[in-house]
Amino acid sequence: MAEISRRGVLQAAGLMTLGAVSGCATSRGEDGDKALFSVAQPSIPIVGSNERFPVRRIYCIGRNYAAHAREMGSDPTREPPFFFQKPSDAIQYIAPGKTVDHPYPTLTKNYHYEIELVAAISKGGKDIPVETALQHVFGYAVGLDMTRRDLQAAMKKEQKPWEIGKGFDMSAPIGPLHPAASIGSFTQGKIWLKVNGQVKQSSDLNKMIWSVAEQISNLSKAFELQPGDIIYSGTPENVGPVVRGDVMEGYIERLPSISLKVV
Ligand code: MN
Numbered sequence: 529m530a531e532i533s534r535r536g537v538l539q540a541a542g543l544m545t546l547g548a549v550s551g552c553a554t555s556r557g558e559d560g561d562k563a564l565f566s567v568a569q570p571s572i573p574i575v576g577s578n579e580r581f582p583v584r585r586i587y588c589i590g591r592n593y594a595a596h597a598r599e600m601g602s603d604p605t606r607e608p609p610f611f612f613q614k615p616s617d618a619i620q621y622i623a624p625g626k627t628v629d630h631p632y633p634t635l636t637k638n639y640h641y642e643i644e645l646v647a648a649i650s651k652g653g654k655d656i657p658v659e660t661a662l663q664h665v666f667g668y669a670v671g672l673d674m675t676r677r678d679l680q681a682a683m684k685k686e687q688k689p690w691e692i693g694k695g696f697d698m699s700a701p702i703g704p705l706h707p708a709a710s711i712g713s714f715t716q717g718k719i720w721l722k723v724n725g726q727v728k729q730s731s732d733l734n735k736m737i738w739s740v741a742e743q744i745s746n747l748s749k750a751f752e753l754q755p756g757d758i759i760y761s762g763t764p765e766n767v768g769p770v771v772r773g774d775v776m777e778g779y780i781e782r783l784p785s786i787s788l789k790v791v
Pocket residue numbers: 588589590642644673760762763
């Protein structure tokens with residue numbers, strides 16, 4: 529009896545390792561056993577390439593523009609950068625040049641947009657110095673950190689994790705990745721979000737409290753970064769709600785805009 533349950537535990541552990549490492553559980557585990565079923569690997573198209581960028585983890589930085597930190601009730605001058613994650617399959621790819629349906633999620637009555645620059649990591653590392661951090665970036669994209677604000681606020685109030693407000697299905701819309709090798713890096717440039725043609729958020733990337741290089745350096749002290757990790761770099765002020773039927777357009781200078789209809 530004890531022997532059987534121990535074996536069951538070991539098999540379960542083997543499957544978990546396999547899923548965590550490969551993301552696509554079709555190969556064999558350390559014990560030679562095959563995976564029970566395959567799991568889809570989320571990925572993002574790369575501009576000018578037939579290859580896709582496989583997503584390992586989605587990191588997000590909170591309150592990275594002073595005016596947004598203030599609107600969320602915190603003091604931007606004293607806070608070190610902090611991070612949270614979304615599951616990798618929260619990605620929703622938004623092809624430029626068309627308006628893609630985006631489902632209004634369950635449980636919320638206050639669904640918010642947050643326009644953000646996304647940096648994609650293709651070279652891992654830990655304790656990465658700021659000076660060399662951008663060498664770890666493969667490319668950049670426009671992203672939205674969609675948020676069930678009412679649920680996030682309720683969890684904050686109860687000092688519980690934000691998960692339900694941030695890490696739900698389809699909560700990470702993203703445009704195609706533009707390789708840094710061709711487009712360069714992003715330390716400044718316009719960033720805006722419109723709803724039904726009206727500007728709601730408008731700022732400049734140079735107002736980020738922590739630059740992409742500083743985000744990578746800080747993040748790599750807490751977690752060893754791996755190829756496939758992507759970082760949502762925070763949103764400027766004037767986040768706000770959308771309802772079904774609204775069309776959101778997100779833009780970052782030098783990148784094509786993305787357009788989503790909330791359905
Ligand atoms: Mn955000």
